[in-house]
Amino acid sequence: MPELPEIEHYRRQLGQWILDRPIDRVHLANPRSIDVTAEEFTAAMEGKSLLFLERRGTFLIFHLDNGHRLLIALSKDGALYCGEGEDQPPFTAQVEIGFGERTLYIAGRGSVLRLLTVRGLDDVVKTLGPDPFTRVVTPEYFVTQLKKRRGALRSTLTGQKLVAGIGPRYADEIAFAAGLLPSVKVQELNGESAARLYDALDHILTAAIEAGGCIQVPLYAEDKLTGGYLSQCRVYEKEGQPCTDSGALVEKMDVSGKKAYYCPQCQYEQTPVFS
Ligand SMILES: [Zn+2]
Structure with a gap:
């Protein structure tokens, strides 16, 4: 998609x-x-x-x-x-x-x-939330708006209200990058987790754009860029495959009736702080 x-x-x-x-x-x-x-x-x-x-x-x-x-x-x-x-x-x-x-x-x-x-x-x-790359969406804005929302992380990311443009693939990849389970309730995230979530969102979307996204059809003859991010995805639709970070097998869970992919060893209720 x-x-x-x-x-x-x-x-x-x-x-x-x-x-x-x-x-x-x-x-x-x-x-x-x-x-x-x-x-x-x-x-x-x-x-x-x-x-x-x-x-x-x-x-x-x-x-x-x-x-x-x-x-x-x-x-x-x-x-x-x-x-x-x-x-x-x-x-x-x-x-x-x-x-x-x-x-x-x-x-x-x-x-x-x-x-x-x-x-x-x-x-x-007009029903869409702001684009994550507009100037309005600063880290502070994101954390403030996230605190006003309730529900599972996966549903909040794909809901198009907090920010527009994220669907199932990037919601799962962002949750993985933030070290958060797709099922965590956003209202329960602490400040550190919310800040890490913003960083993950910004990083994943930017990297995916620069790598050409995940559509497996070239945009023109000789196109070598389009679809380049597909090989960089870590969890989406990778159930049963080893996580590239921990080696644990990627699992699938149901979040509000939708499938979400995650690593049971790398993703938590809050972003872990490593010292
Ligand atoms: Zn892992």
């Missing part, structure tokens, strides 16, 4: 491919990708250029040169591919957006695209 690092990686990489090039064709294989008719969508897109790429949580947002926004919400199996000329993506595309010689292919049967005004976009993203 694409989470913040995957989408931020796309945002950083896509600019060189598609900015400032007029859209000259749109092909929709799946009409459920959009909420208007294909004719309306195509008419609204063709001839426009993209001025800027933005990310809010896990939404990728294209700023069109007529002031409108195109929001892309990738589904669990969603991915993007930039092809040039005859170069085809390694997946069945749901949507294709052409920029002359180049084409942006969008995968994922549940992926959706929405053409929005600035106000319409605000309505979509």
Whole structure:
């Protein structure tokens, strides 16, 4: 499932491919990708250029040169591919957006695209918490906001309210990096644990973005970066495999009806303080 690092990686990489090039064709294989008719969508897109790429949580947002926004919400199996000329993506595309010689292919049967005004976009993203990389989210802000929340760490991280963009994979990896069990109640965390949690969140998301996230589909031919963080994940979906730190076998637990992966030797109720 694409989470913040995957989408931020796309945002950083896509600019060189598609900015400032007029859209000259749109092909929709799946009409459920959009909420208007294909004719309306195509008419609204063709001839426009993209001025800027933005990310809010896990939404990728294209700023069109007529002031409108195109929001892309990738589904669990969603991915993007930039092809040039005859170069085809390694997946069945749901949507294709052409920029002359180049084409942006969008995968994922549940992926959706929405053409929005600035106000319409605000309505979509207003329920999201702040992005963890905005200036507002300082360590002090994070700890203060965390103290106001109740519930399991796993659910709080994936809830999109404390900060936006974290899903199951990075919630588990952040909890591991912080030395905290996914099931701990955030209201019971002490100041040291909360501070370590912020550091873990910042470190894991930054490292994952720089390593290209975890989507196993290249973004373009010759792409060697995308998916590079997959080999660095420590616990997510690694049940039964030895922890790279302690050698203990990674386990799976149920947290509010969701699976969470953790190391029974490295993760605690509070972040341990080693002296
Ligand atoms: Zn361990």
